[in-house]
Amino acid sequence: MVAKLQCMRGMVDLLPGQTPLWQRVEATAHEHFRRAVVQEIRTPLLEATELFARGIGEATDVVGKEMYTFTDRGDRSCTLRPEGTASVVRAVIQHGLLSQGPQRLWYGGPMFRYERPQAGRQRQFHQIGLELLGFADARSDVEAIAIAWDLLADLGVQGLALELNTLGSGADRARYREQLVAFLQQHREQLDPDSQDRLERNPLRILDSKNATTQELLAGAPTLADALAPESRERFELVKAGLAALEIPFTLNPRLVRGLDYYSHTAFEITSSQLGAQATVCGGGRYDGLVEQLGGDPTPAIGWALGMERLVLLLAQGEANPAPAPDLYLVNRGEAAEAAASVLARQLRRSGLSVELDASGSAFGKQFKRANRSGATWAAVLGEGELERGVVLLQPLRGQAAEEMAFPLADLAGLLERLKPVAF
């Protein structure tokens, strides 16, 4: 036997039992975006590596070690997108969309990161994301968060928590970064190895460390909140007040530091305790500097990304969807009758019914067995006898009384009238 082929590590197939749930999530998201007047944008999966290097930040793990990067035949360095924001911003700049005013955009689709897979984390994963570009007001932060919150609530996800923090302006962060590094340098030996490493590369991320002794040490460290300029502080108060006015509950998490470089001011995560180690369902924040950093005019913006796999995990509860039952199962046998059955199946399908046509040519008993198991509401029988009489036999499969009715093949309208109310 030839060695079995299987999909690559960290890549998964979504089988027919799972796709209905994905479709429901996507349809719900689309509807929420429609109501919020947010338009879809689709960008290529493949981008020049430089886009992510410049946009996300060289110091981040995503860029440093998780990207699917390769050289194409034209010797260009290409990367499979590890997230959506950089591409959206690139497209917006490239096509001058902001000259037409602020943009309210959403995107969806696969993202790629070369990581070790675990619960709620794959190498190819899917995100749905929102980007509001050209909006500076704190109310846009509130609106972005509210859209995510309401979408998740509408889907029926239980046990979610919104965590909120502010990273301040770029100037605030630079100031705080110095204070933090100065403090931590004095206690360098007490830091865990990872945090020591981050002291040079990305010191703010140390705040997020799960190491217990590092966290004890941080208790005495200067806080980001204290380093905020008054305007930044006021801005954050407005965001909190806006969320409170919408009755969206949140908890403040001063250690919430987004991993990607481009965030500023509002940062948030929506998490679930039921997800294991990868608890974040939705993460986002404000990124006022990114558009300019990628070559556009300075533009304030806020956005978030929602992890589809994690969301589906929360909704699935291990339940697989059964195969959908057809409205009608068409039993047929005999050369001429089989040909007529194909025609009939097509006519019925054109009328909107779901019809399973038995193409096996097996004995009637066998076909009926399959008809019954298909879960169909009706069995229709078209054999040589029926064809000669120009009728099709109709039999309800749900009830025990197997009342058979003959309908003229020519009178398709009458047949449909009989079928539709029950077939639904």
Add this chain to the structure above:
RNA sequence: GCGGGCGUAGCCAAGUGGUUAAGGCAGCGGAUUGUGAUUCCGCCAUUCGGGGGUUCAAGUCCCCUCGCUCGCCCCA
């Protein structure tokens, strides 16, 4: 990249060195050549993720490797 657990059929699963790898579900064929329940009968792993080794003998022990899984890191 690092650490723990696990790989027997499409799925669940017995088997802890001794002759032919239980069982269940699903599937397929038949009993029933024009009618769906149930039942009954038959079929469905020359092989235990893959490779090497130890042994008279390996699904069972050892090594390597691949994959899955949970966690670290990181993030959605």
